[in-house]
Amino acid sequence: MNGLLNIEPRQGPMSGPGKVRSTRSASLATPAVERPLFDNSLSVLNRTGAWHIARDLCQEFVPQHAQVRYWRLGEHAPEGLARKLAARLMMVEINWLRDSSWCLIGSKVIEENTRVFLDPLFVLRSKLTERDIVLCHDVGPLSHSSLYDARTVENYRTAYEKIRKHGPAIVFVSEWSRNSFISLYGLNFRFLATIPLYVRAGLFEGPLEALPGLTGLFFLTVGAFETRKNHIAALEAYRDGGFYQRGIRYVLCGSRGEGHGRIIEFAKSVPGVVMPGYVPDSQLRWLYAHAEAFVLPSLLEGFGMPALEAAYMGLLPIVSEGSALVEAVEGVCLQVPPRDAAAIGEAMRHALSRTSAEKAETSHRLREVAARASKECFLQKWRELLIER
Numbered sequence: 001m002n003g004l005l006n007i008e009p010r011q012g013p014m015s016g017p018g019k020v021r022s023t024r025s026a027s028l029a030t031p032a033v034e035r036p037l038f039d040n041s042l043s044v045l046n047r048t049g050a051w052h053i054a055r056d057l058c059q060e061f062v063p064q065h066a067q068v069r070y071w072r073l074g075e076h077a078p079e080g081l082a083r084k085l086a087a088r089l090m091m092v093e094i095n096w097l098r099d100s101s102w103c104l105i106g107s108k109v110i111e112e113n114t115r116v117f118l119d120p121l122f123v124l125r126s127k128l129t130e131r132d133i134v135l136c137h138d139v140g141p142l143s144h145s146s147l148y149d150a151r152t153v154e155n156y157r158t159a160y161e162k163i164r165k166h167g168p169a170i171v172f173v174s175e176w177s178r179n180s181f182i183s184l185y186g187l188n189f190r191f192l193a194t195i196p197l198y199v200r201a202g203l204f205e206g207p208l209e210a211l212p213g214l215t216g217l218f219f220l221t222v223g224a225f226e227t228r229k230n231h232i233a234a235l236e237a238y239r240d241g242g243f244y245q246r247g248i249r250y251v252l253c254g255s256r257g258e259g260h261g262r263i264i265e266f267a268k269s270v271p272g273v274v275m276p277g278y279v280p281d282s283q284l285r286w287l288y289a290h291a292e293a294f295v296l297p298s299l300l301e302g303f304g305m306p307a308l309e310a311a312y313m314g315l316l317p318i319v320s321e322g323s324a325l326v327e328a329v330e331g332v333c334l335q336v337p338p339r340d341a342a343a344i345g346e347a348m349r350h351a352l353s354r355t356s357a358e359k360a361e362t363s364h365r366l367r368e369v370a371a372r373a374s375k376e377c378f379l380q381k382w383r384e385l386l387i388e389r
């Protein structure tokens with residue numbers, strides 16, 4: 001590894017038979033680049049956590065240190081209905097043309113400019129060289145393809161094949177994602193760096209407002225209602241553990257994602273489950289502050305932001321063993337096999353059985369972990385990558 005950024009330089013053969021590339025020149029091996037172009041096409045389509053990361057990077061570096069483009073819309077991001085229409089058109093183009101060389105975006109950009117792609121998908125409609133940088137949150141569509149629709153899997157498979165072919169630099173948000181990528185594509189890239197994400201501290205600043213009608217002890221899950229979050233296993237653990245009979249509720253908050261129908265239908269059949277849907281930040285803060293434990297035995301997380309947000313509030317996470325969630329909180333959590341409802345239920349019982357002193361000690365450790373995962377630290381590592389020498 002190479003210092004603060006955890007950079008792994010190009011080395012050795014690429015995965016796959018007979019795929020060996022020549023060593024790059026010293027000038028290409030250095031991470032620093034000249035006035036990069038951020039491809040923030042992600043923000044035309046996406047309004048999840050990745051959008052916040054892309055926004056903060058652009059706010060930090062554009063226009064003083066970098067340029068930005070939003071798909072074919074230039075340097076100005078669309079909003080409202082215009083954004084939604086542009087997102088549909090962009091996906092039509094990606095689905096139809098994929099990595100075709102016809103009508104690539106920005107094909108006249110000066111060759112020396114480095115493009116920073118804020119999601120691997122958007123290398124498809126752009127020129128890509130080894131000078132470029134790709135931000136990778138996870139390789140889920142490839143490593144966990146059953147959790148995604150066939151078109152998404154094929155698009156990302158094609159995008160990653162283009163990345164493999166050209167060997168640009170890649171920045172990962174966790175060692176878990178980096179290792180997953182290496183297992184698929186090897187090390188033959190300009191460099192591989194890990195820059196962990198950060199807690200959006202502003203989310204936790206402000207007053208607390210109790211969730212109406214919720215009293216007593218409760219477990220908490222915050223995360224989109226989608227298959228990869230593995231809500232049903234957690235709900236089975238809650239149901240089979242007899243927690244409702246003990247007066248303990250289970251609160252699930254989140255937006256609707258892929259597979260939400262089955263999750264919501266099952267949750268409605270379990271007594272004691274509360275699903276308030278979207279809650280304002282004031283109520284979310286109250287939920288984090290008063291829950292007994294945060295439960296998310298997810299099948300796939302690129303970084304583990306949900307667990308880190310819980311850690312910021314000193315709330316014990318119950319998460320999937322060996323996952324990015326564990327990495328995000330530096331192991332200060334209860335790890336469970338994600339498909340074992342009995343084990344998840346046992347962890348929930350353990351969380352309830354802790355003494356006040358044990359809760360206070362764990363809360364202190366979690367807050368220390370979260371304090372290290374700051375936005376300032378994240379941006380400083382990107383400065384070192386893009387500007388400082």
